[in-house]
Amino acid sequence: MESVVSRLLGMPRAFVPVVPKPLPPDTSLRVYHSADRECCLAIYSENEPGHFPPGFSDVFEQTLDRPDYLKLVLNVQGRLAAVGAIGLFPRMIGLQNVWLAFGMVRPDVHGQGLGTALLLARLAALPEPKLPMKVLLSNVARSESFLERFGFEYQGQMPGLAGGPMLDVRAALLDRGSWQRCREIVGGLGFAPQEIPATQVVDFWAVPPPVRQSGPPS
Numbered sequence: 001m002e003s004v005v006s007r008l009l010g011m012p013r014a015f016v017p018v019v020p021k022p023l024p025p026d027t028s029l030r031v032y033h034s035a036d037r038e039c040c041l042a043i044y045s046e047n048e049p050g051h052f053p054p055g056f057s058d059v060f061e062q063t064l065d066r067p068d069y070l071k072l073v074l075n076v077q078g079r080l081a082a083v084g085a086i087g088l089f090p091r092m093i094g095l096q097n098v099w100l101a102f103g104m105v106r107p108d109v110h111g112q113g114l115g116t117a118l119l120l121a122r123l124a125a126l127p128e129p130k131l132p133m134k135v136l137l138s139n140v141a142r143s144e145s146f147l148e149r150f151g152f153e154y155q156g157q158m159p160g161l162a163g164g165p166m167l168d169v170r171a172a173l174l175d176r177g178s179w180q181r182c183r184e185i186v187g188g189l190g191f192a193p194q195e196i197p198a199t200q201v202v203d204f205w206a207v208p209p210p211v212r213q214s215g216p217p218s
């Protein structure tokens with residue numbers, strides 16, 4: 001009954017805080033900084049075939065360069081192993097929307113819990129939800145089964161790029177209890193959620209900065 005009512009109201013299913021498998025030894029979490037840019041682009045390129053549509057890397061670079069998306073990275077034994085972004089969207093009518101963007105893991109360390117840990121860490125960086133928040137993402141086909149474990153449910157499609165291929169959009173509802181559970185799990189992994197800077201509101205109307213040419217980080 002509850003799920004029928006939720007569907008009628010356009011509400012997604014509840015987010016499921018999945019506990020990741022034990023992470024590789026010497027895994028640490030921190031905020032992205034510009035010196036990570038080249039490593040992140042390398043992780044993107046390694047994942048691009050079969051995952052991301054051609055030309056989508058510009059959107060990734062813009063997301064890296066925008067100060068209004070919080071980016072978190074995981075390092076394994078001092079080497080960057082995963083990156084992911086999150087942003088709050090200005091509240092208009094209805095629920096607070098949150099977008100998760102470009103969660104990706106270095107292919108040689110796929111399947112070791114890092115993608116799950118990074119997803120939970122980004123949600124743990126949200127302000128405490130007084131009301132449930134709608135967590136959205138646009139996903140590529142090969143990450144569907146990964147995302148379904150968290151309750152992310154198909155909502156429709158949107159273009160990944162202006163005039164580019166359509167990507168599926170999925171959503172799940174994060175309430176205070178599941179947000180707290182994310183923080184507990186992240187804390188249990190040895191990361192301190194209270195040290196992660198709070199996710200900001202994305203300036204929806206901002207013109208994205210021009211994509212910088214690849215080169216040594218400034």
Ligand SMILES: CC(C)(COP(=O)(O)OP(=O)(O)OC[C@H]1O[C@@H](n2cnc3c(N)ncnc32)[C@H](O)[C@@H]1OP(=O)(O)O)[C@@H](O)C(=O)NCCC(=O)NCCS
Binds near residue numbers: 103140143
């Ligand atoms: C999707 C992705 C972030 C998952 O990260 P990960 O560290 O490999 O995932 P985890 O180890 O935390 O969890 C993997 C679990 O999800 C499932 N899974 C589903 N799709 C998967 C995939 N493409 N790769 C790895 N695991 C996948 C596995 O069954 C695994 O379950 P298990 O723990 O029972 O073995 C990673 O595979 C990736 O970077 N993919 C390429 C980029 C991408 O598609 N990003 C998502 C954009 S929406």
